[in-house]
Amino acid sequence: MTVIVLSGPIGAGKSSLTSILAEHLGTQAFYEGVDTNPILPLYYKDMKRYTFLLNTYLLNHRLAQINQAIQDKNSVSDRSIYEDALFFKMNVDNQIADPTEFKIYDSLLENMMEDTPGNPSKKPDLLIYIHVSLDTMLERIKKRGRSFEQLNTDPSLKDYYARLLKYYEPWYENYNASPKMEIDGNSLDFVVDEQAKRKVLDKIDQKLHEIGNL
Ligand SMILES: Nc1ncnc2c1ncn2[C@@H]1O[C@H](COP(=O)(O)OP(=O)(O)O)[C@@H](O)[C@H]1O
Numbered sequence: 200m201t202v203i204v205l206s207g208p209i210g211a212g213k214s215s216l217t218s219i220l221a222e223h224l225g226t227q228a229f230y231e232g233v234d235t236n237p238i239l240p241l242y243y244k245d246m247k248r249y250t251f252l253l254n255t256y257l258l259n260h261r262l263a264q265i266n267q268a269i270q271d272k273n274s275v276s277d278r279s280i281y282e283d284a285l286f287f288k289m290n291v292d293n294q295i296a297d298p299t300e301f302k303i304y305d306s307l308l309e310n311m312m313e314d315t316p317g318n319p320s321k322k323p324d325l326l327i328y329i330h331v332s333l334d335t336m337l338e339r340i341k342k343r344g345r346s347f348e349q350l351n352t353d354p355s356l357k358d359y360y361a362r363l364l365k366y367y368e369p370w371y372e373n374y375n376a377s378p379k380m381e382i383d384g385n386s387l388d389f390v391v392d393e394q395a396k397r398k399v400l401d402k403i404d405q406k407l408h409e410i411g412n413l
């Protein structure tokens with residue numbers, strides 16, 4: 200019935216906070232399934248060729264998850280469906296992806312997410328954005344160690360990550376599909392620091408009370 204979605208750049212801590220929050224609330228966590236995504240490694244090797252396919256794959260995957268997640272209260276999902284368009288648009292702006300393909304994708308997304316009479320809304324009830332700096336992002340990507348995301352696999356990824364971060368701030372400012380809140384992922388080490396974890400969970404609980412979901 201209600202869904203909380205995490206958002207933020209690669210390595211911001213979305214998956215980590217998803218499991219912490221779902222455990223805290225006693226609800227179900229939904230993950231992106233990076234290890235089972237057959238397109239992602241291909242995308243990192245050839246973004247021009249695979250942007251459309253990756254985003255079509257992700258749209259299908261995320262919609263299937265949303266349909267499951269909305270059946271329970273306060274399900275937690277580790278990335279919003281809306282961020283894919285941010286990646287796609289960034290690739291269009293950098294001549295990596297085709298503008299017509301983006302238009303088709305974006306209108307498909309809009310149609311899929313539109314509220315229709317008699318059906319439950321697929322929109323989230325709360326979006327939690329984890330803000331991180333480029334240094335934090337790079338450090339966490341390195342710490343997690345997925346091979347295709349590493350700078351020593353492809354040094355040009357540093358520019359890609361820096362660009363991505365620049366798209367995130369205005370994206371979050373303009374996001375209006377649901378209530379939203381921001382967590383400082385630079386200073387709050389909610390993965391190992393119990394006090395930081397408490398602080399983050401208190402802030403989220405407060406917001407959930409505010410919007411009537413707790
Ligand atoms: N707030 C945090 N403080 C310290 N380390 C973190 C924090 N959030 C995530 N990490 C670590 O950074 C890496 C990436 O986190 P992850 O949750 O997988 O990010 P995302 O899902 O946003 O890509 C993991 O190794 C995780 O343990």
Ligand SMILES: Nc1ncnc2c1ncn2[C@H]1C[C@H](O)[C@@H](COP(=O)(O)O)O1
Nearest residue numbers: 208209210231233254257282283286348
């Ligand atoms: N829409 C997307 N386009 C390109 N790359 C994407 C998209 N969605 C996710 N990704 C990539 C970014 C990371 O390498 C992995 C998983 O994201 P994470 O932020 O680590 O959860 O998929």
